[in-house]
Amino acid sequence: AFILTTVYGQLISVYDYGRAAALILGGSTVAAMLVGFLYGRGKRVWCRHLCPVSGVFSLLARLAPVHYKVDEERWQANQGPHLPTPNCAPLIDIRRMQGNSDCHACGRCSGQRGAVALSARSPNQEILIVGNPPQHGHWDSTLLLFGMIGLAMGAFQWTVSPWFITLKQTAAEWLVDRDIFWPLEANAPWWLLTHYPQANDAFSWLDGAAILSYIGASSLVIGGALWLLLRGAVRLMNRGDNLFHHLALTLTPLGGAGLFLGLSATTIKLLRYEGFILAWAQPTRALMLAGAVAWSLYLAWQVISRHGANGMRRLTAFACVGLGTAVVGYGWYLQFWGWS
Ligand code: SF4
Numbered sequence: 568a569f570i571l572t573t574v575y576g577q578l579i580s581v582y583d584y585g586r587a588a589a590l591i592l593g594g595s596t597v598a599a600m601l602v603g604f605l606y607g608r609g610k611r612v613w614c615r616h617l618c619p620v621s622g623v624f625s626l627l628a629r630l631a632p633v634h635y636k637v638d639e640e641r642w643q644a645n646q647g648p649h650l651p652t653p654n655c656a657p658l659i660d661i662r663r664m665q666g667n668s669d670c671h672a673c674g675r676c677s678g679q680r681g682a683v684a685l686s687a688r689s690p691n692q693e694i695l696i697v698g699n700p701p702q703h704g705h706w707d708s709t710l711l712l713f714g715m716i717g718l719a720m721g722a723f724q725w726t727v728s729p730w731f732i733t734l735k736q737t738a739a740e741w742l743v744d745r746d747i748f749w750p751l752e753a754n755a756p757w758w759l760l761t762h763y764p765q766a767n768d769a770f771s772w773l774d775g776a777a778i779l780s781y782i783g784a785s786s787l788v789i790g791g792a793l794w795l796l797l798r799g800a801v802r803l804m805n806r807g808d809n810l811f812h813h814l815a816l817t818l819t820p821l822g823g824a825g826l827f828l829g830l831s832a833t834t835i836k837l838l839r840y841e842g843f844i845l846a847w848a849q850p851t852r853a854l855m856l857a858g859a860v861a862w863s864l865y866l867a868w869q870v871i872s873r874h875g876a877n878g879m880r881r882l883t884a885f886a887c888v889g890l891g892t893a894v895v896g897y898g899w900y901l902q903f904w905g906w907s
Pocket of ligand 1: 635653654655656657658659661664669670671672673674675676677
């Protein structure tokens with residue numbers, strides 16, 4: 568669902584036109600209301616099981632500096648009188664809740680049996696401690712490497728990428744040489760491909776195919792490179808899937824920073840159209856990117872050390888993660904500095 572909404576959003580230019588935003592955001596809101604009305608019974612089944620971005624939020628929530636901490640022993644020892652059972656909308660087994668990833672932090676369970684309290688914690692805690700062994704390892708790693716990092720970078724980048732223009736021009740020449748002209752026509756409806764001729768903005772079928780190819784290639788190349796590098800690190804340490812998924816989670820800060828940089832690029836672009844100079848934007852981006860790389864590297868070093876590697880193996884495994892962060896960092900460098 569995350570992939571579909573992200574790609575569809577790009578095809579209909581969700582950040583640029585109200586109609587497109589209303590369709591995607593309004594459509595998912597109506598779907599959430601319908602699911603809630605038909606199946607919810609007071610619970611947020613949409614948020615827990617169907618929302619396209621709940622996986623992303625669940626990954627990012629692991630970095631939160633506060634969480635609802637549950638003391639299971641106190642919970643069991645507390646004999647009551649008890650508060651009524653809280654209506655936990657995302658259907659969490661509160662007594663056994665260890666991390667923040669599924670919790671919506673609504674506070675309804677606060678104080679329950681004297682065992683649940685909003686508490687401060689290190690933003691690294693959930694990835695370093697609760698994340699081992701990872702709960703939904705396979706899905707979390709796939710979403711993070713191929714979706715939140717690889718796919719998102721392609722989706723944010725194609726509008727400024729010279730590679731995208733080369734891809735499109737090469738394909739157009741190939742088609743014209745063979746007298747195939749229909750893919751060059753911009754006659755798709757606005758809800759399939761961007762179609763605003765009055766604003767001189769209409770995508771041809773070729774544009775649509777090029778966007779799909781670029782975003783797909785970005786997901787596969789960047790996600791695949793990260794996957795291979797992390798697999799290499801795990802192999803060097805003679806460990807299994809648990810370490811792979813744990814190590815993948817250490818790239819969460821980098822994934823989060825990428826989403827923030829990509830989404831705020833639209834805001835900054837619009838503010839510049841309005842005449843704001845925003846000289847601080849580039850240095851802030853650089854700081855944010857460098858900070859996220861450093862944070863991910865720190866987490867990776869800690870995870871590698873916790874899994875018992877030392878000496879040369881530790882350094883080489885760490886170098887694999889370092890190379891992965893460099894690949895992602897270079898992608899963002901191209902977008903904000905290299906190509907501008
Ligand atoms: S804070 Fe809300 S969402 Fe989180 S466990 Fe408690 S009741 Fe559930």
